[in-house]
Amino acid sequence: MDKRIEALFARRSVRDFTGDEVDRADIRALLEAGMAAPSARGLDPWRFVVVTDRRLLDRLADVHPHAKTLKHAGACIAVCGDRAVAPDFWVQDCSAATENILVAAAMLGLGTCWLGVHPRAGREESLKKVLRVPDEVGMLCLIAVGRPKQLPEPRTRYDETKVREEQWT
Numbered sequence: 594m595d596k597r598i599e600a601l602f603a604r605r606s607v608r609d610f611t612g613d614e615v616d617r618a619d620i621r622a623l624l625e626a627g628m629a630a631p632s633a634r635g636l637d638p639w640r641f642v643v644v645t646d647r648r649l650l651d652r653l654a655d656v657h658p659h660a661k662t663l664k665h666a667g668a669c670i671a672v673c674g675d676r677a678v679a680p681d682f683w684v685q686d687c688s689a690a691t692e693n694i695l696v697a698a699a700m701l702g703l704g705t706c707w708l709g710v711h712p713r714a715g716r717e718e719s720l721k722k723v724l725r726v727p728d729e730v731g732m733l734c735l736i737a738v739g740r741p742k743q744l745p746e747p748r749t750r751y752d753e754t755k756v757r758e759e760q761w762t
């Protein structure tokens with residue numbers, strides 16, 4: 594594990610939160626990190642819905658089949674993309690923004706979990722309804738954000754067998 598890039602190894606999925614609120618300044622920093630991601634042709638198709646209302650967080654947790662963690666999260670960021678702005682690459686652009694948010698949160702001592710939405714069509718439609726996201730906008734994922742009950746250990750998943758040199762064969 595190279596210490597110079599430790600922030601990346603410290604990003605781990607956290608599903609156990611204290612239930613405390615997340616500072617607005619921290620949310621702002623996370624959004625700024627998301628918007629610093631690369632995007633195809635610099636079109637920045639990402640759009641974010643920040644949810645802190647407890648009833649809405651509970652509703653999202655009920656609708657998403659694998660997001661019970663939202664019941665105790667302090668906030669949720671729905672990462673959405675305007676398909677009209679970037680029909681080809683909104684998914685990649687929003688994925689880059691999502692990863693930036695996750696790593697920035699780890700640097701701030703916050704816990705996060707990427708909760709997949711797109712391309713599960715039924716899930717995406719139901720969650721978009723809860724947050725009143727318009728038709729032309731896709732929802733890539735929800736990010737649960739909160740104070741972790743305990744911070745997971747940084748870890749590497751480096752695997753030599755997944756690397757080839759110069760050419761595949």
Ligand SMILES: Cc1cc2nc3c(=O)[nH]c(=O)nc-3n(C[C@H](O)[C@H](O)[C@H](O)COP(=O)(O)O)c2cc1C
Pocket residue numbers: 604605606607608659660706707708709710
């Ligand atoms: C596209 C995507 C969808 C995911 N969806 C969920 C999810 O619905 N619920 C969940 O608890 N974790 C979800 N995760 C988190 C993964 O389970 C987690 O990243 C993986 O097990 C590796 O663990 P780590 O994040 O601690 O390194 C998702 C991650 C990705 C990249």
